Amino acid sequence: TTEKSKETEQDGKLEKVQFVLDWTPNTNHTGLYIAKEQGFFEEEGLDVDIMLPGEAGADQLVAAGKAQFGISAQESITEARVQDIPIVSISTILQHNTSGFASLKKDGIESPKDYEGKTYGGWGAPVEEAIISSLMEPENADVKKVEFINMGNSDFFTALERDIDFAWIYYAWTGVEAELRGIDLNMQYLNDYTKKLDYYTPVFITNEKMISENPETVRAFVKAISRGYEFAIDKPDEAAAIFSKAVPDLDEELVKASQQWISPKYKEDADQWGEQKLEVWKDYADWMNENSLLEGEFIPEDAFTNEFLPK
């Protein structure tokens, strides 16, 4: 580090970059924090400031240029771009959708057809019903027999204590927490049932203006985070330790366990970390259109780019 700081002093100025998370820090963000802590950003001439978005959400902040980069997800980007919000995905964090519907093992929900007669806790978006329907239909189950309750901001564990039988979670965080608590869950991952729902979540985003005006910064940024995620893929435990140190207020144990679970999933079957496929973007948009959830035209080619990934 002494060498690096000398370097910094020498060429004097690093480019200031604002970065917004999608919500609070979690192991999805490990590579980002490693890039920062290990000096990868610095080596690329960047000084990255990581922000929590609070109630605001990253998409508009990035679109408005208040932050240069941020984290979003394919569902959001799809809806956002239909509203002419100029954000672009520049690399995906995970190759596959790790989210799914979780329920307590003792409730015996083994597959989507068991949702009949059960209560789902969500936040009232039309997309939820469509997704559950997509899962149930192939099994000849009727989504009308599922009761939907809006559980607002309540967390998963609280909701299961009361009224709710199953809810939509990211396994890497909430699921791992359940493991740590010794709670057995049944999980139906979306991508186990229809390929169209195997979308990218979460992804790194920037805005169109950055891409057209500062492509070098984008390239430098993506390079640094790539290195960060490669690091996390290679050394999960070390990565977890670095991440925990950077965000000491998180539960160390959870971070470690979650990191172990998620590290192999960053790259998985892809050639390179962060790579995105056009068909994934197409598929999800098609699915949205089939369920008439998109009001406007979506051009999948414009929504993402692999151009900045290190060659």
Next chain:
Amino acid sequence: MGKLHLQHISKSYGATKVLQDVSFHVNEGEFVTIVGPSGSGKSTLFHLIGGLIAPDSGTITLDGKNLINTRGHISYMPQNPSLFPWRTILKNVLLSSEIAGKKDAGNALELIEKAGLSGYEDAYPHQLSGGMKQRVAFIRSLNSPQSIICLDEPFSALDEFTRFEMQEWLLSIWKEYQKSILFITHNIEEALFLSDRILVLSDKPASIKKEIIIPFSRPRTEDLLLSDEFMKLKREIHNDLRS
């Protein structure tokens, strides 16, 4: 009914001694007036009798029952009218009887008329002149069932005629209902004209300096005011107060 006894009453506010060993009584149906210099402790005496404050020492009884720290045994007119700004005149007059547990609007209207305030039943206090407010406070104290009435300078803001009317009216009420009246005034003529007995208070710390029994028979008329004996007594009290 209505025999008030104060014995050896002393009272200080902080370091200032206001009353020092004051003893007196008011007999049943008697009209007793207290005169004394400004700030001597007349209103304080009323507050003690009313139970608003407790004396440092001494006893106060009404018909043998302790009055210290007990309230509701006197009907009272404070020195400052203390009308309730959100109540109309009629409702202000009714307040004392409401507190005593009964409402009698008919009687209240009669009192308002006698006080020369007809037409103002539905006015609010801020629409009245100083003397009119005082009259409202006065009839409010009359519209209350207690056997002893304590009036703290009830007529100080009235012109001589209104004052005289009120005095005569007060006497007629007093005669009719046989109440005991304890009266504070600065007007020696008023004291002489109204009372059976006058208590002269000394300056601070106040004690009873003199007691004067008024020899005039009742009913008293206006002529009395010009009689020699009246003049003589008046001068006497004058001198008592001065020395």
Next chain:
Amino acid sequence: MGKLHLQHISKSYGATKVLQDVSFHVNEGEFVTIVGPSGSGKSTLFHLIGGLIAPDSGTITLDGKNLINTRGHISYMPQNPSLFPWRTILKNVLLSSEIAGKKDAGNALELIEKAGLSGYEDAYPHQLSGGMKQRVAFIRSLNSPQSIICLDEPFSALDEFTRFEMQEWLLSIWKEYQKSILFITHNIEEALFLSDRILVLSDKPASIKKEIIIPFSRPRTEDLLLSDEFMKLKREIHNDLRS
């Protein structure tokens, strides 16, 4: 300096006509007293002169300058003491000069002493008796530089001696500073003893019923109160008021 003129003043509150075509004047350095029945409109006259309210018709001038709707040309003592509860006595007395733009604590302390209130400089109004509050309001009005002083029943809550002391003191101040004084009282003796001229107001709607020029020379002493001429004048005003 200090010549006040009221001409053809009328004033109604809503439907009630209070003042009807009232005209009078106060000469420079003159002491004029207004007497009249309770509720006739005396305080209202002061409010008009002070610019608090505007007359329905008529003119009011001080040294030729219009007074209607203009304020700050009189020093004033209201009928109800209106002391500021969060100010000590000293600070209350200082208020009037503060408003006029200068503070003079030395003079204020002297006034407090003369009013027999030494020791109460730092007391709050609620710690004072009714008469003491009135005296504070009185000296507050004296501690103000205007050339005309309007006093609304300044001594009604005082015993005869305190009252007499205050009267004599008022006269000495009046003589010394050559101010004009407009004075309201219910006490005819007081009016006779103090004034150059007395205006008798009729009952509602009020108009000037009579003007009496007082023939007594100054300085006046207590003996005057017992003189025949004094008695005669007193009875005359009495009758004027009654009829």
Next chain:
Amino acid sequence: MKSILQRGWRPLSVLLLLLILWEMAGRIFDIPVWLLPVPSQVWQEAIHGWMHYSGHILSTIRLTLTGYAIGISVGLVVAIFLFRLPMLQEAFYPLLILSQNIPIIVLAPLLVIWFGFGMLPKVIVIVLVCFFPVTIATLDGFRQTDKDLLHYMKMTGASNKQVFWKLQWPHALPAIFSGLKIAGTYSVMGAVISEWLGSGKGIGVYMTLASSSFKTDRVFVAIFLIMILSLTFFAIIALIEKWVLKWQRQGGNSLNG
């Protein structure tokens, strides 16, 4: 009717002016809809999306009114209790303050666990928001009772109850209305927040959904709905105040005239 127009034109014209400025700024700087829609776009959405949100409004109104009614009742009762039992006041006053510092996000799971996803936890949130200003303002109102009048009441032997209902209560009414107005202003917002606790209907739900699908114009429709509701609500409370405190107004006339 005429007097509403007469008194209303000033605030209305200020509002109009603001809207026009906003519209102009939006057009001149070419601010995209998703970032900040201009009033005309919001108006468009309000007209065309009526069926989307009409159902939500009623639900929010019902929630607001229920919460407000219970909230101010609790506020008044607490104030009266604390005032009449000074020992309680010393002991519980700090708890009142604490109650305002429990973040809703923390309370939310507990409320849900205890009371489920029904109306009750939402009403509790509104009550928590509403009762506090009422209690504080009412208590302060009671404390400032005119001393001469208190004097008189005590001297004439009024019971504590009489002193309270005939003197302290009416005397505190202006302060109480001050608290009621503050609480009223908060109650609509409180209802919207409480709908985030999980609710099937309501402006809060409409707004979150609009926000999560980047329909900023709908978000603004929601905001305008909230504002209109609050203003109406405030106006109603202010009217009631005027009517209840009419003796005060009459007083004002003769002095400020």
Next chain:
Amino acid sequence: MKSILQRGWRPLSVLLLLLILWEMAGRIFDIPVWLLPVPSQVWQEAIHGWMHYSGHILSTIRLTLTGYAIGISVGLVVAIFLFRLPMLQEAFYPLLILSQNIPIIVLAPLLVIWFGFGMLPKVIVIVLVCFFPVTIATLDGFRQTDKDLLHYMKMTGASNKQVFWKLQWPHALPAIFSGLKIAGTYSVMGAVISEWLGSGKGIGVYMTLASSSFKTDRVFVAIFLIMILSLTFFAIIALIEKWVLKWQRQGGNSLNG
């Protein structure tokens, strides 16, 4: 010192009692830590986690004080302006109410977009929360000025400025303090909420992080911190009130004795 103890034992004992009840309930019903930790667990975390949160506290205090100071200044200035310029009041009073009904989640992105991630947008949020109760209470205080005293001031020719500073202002002080206390109670919570607007430090950040990693005991440490801050803050305001309004207290003595 002694008097604080004498006056403090009552609320303290109620608080202790509540904590003991909570501890007992937690143990008897065996409530899991992640749902509702018992006080002893929170205490443990508070002791051991000191280095985790000590830095956050200072940041929140600074934010609270800055926001509160600006908020009440704005509140007072707005109240004074609106009171002294009745035309403005009619026009802008409704806007005040509206300002309380812009949901923070909608305002948040706008504030960040306009003012960046610095201190400013956070302070604006606290100001928005604080100024309103101060303005409403102050305005109502001004309006209730004693009529006899107003009379006197006008008759003696006091200028509007004098009437204001010598009469209306001191007369409204009790009401103003009522507003200051309500605002003070809200300000800490306002600071915590504003920290969610994207912030690196502060109790709000500490709490969200703890909450998102399911460390409920830390969340409660945060809540207790917020509460302690608020109470301290409220106590300081109440002390200042007592000192400023000491004439009132003296009045109380002679009548309630």
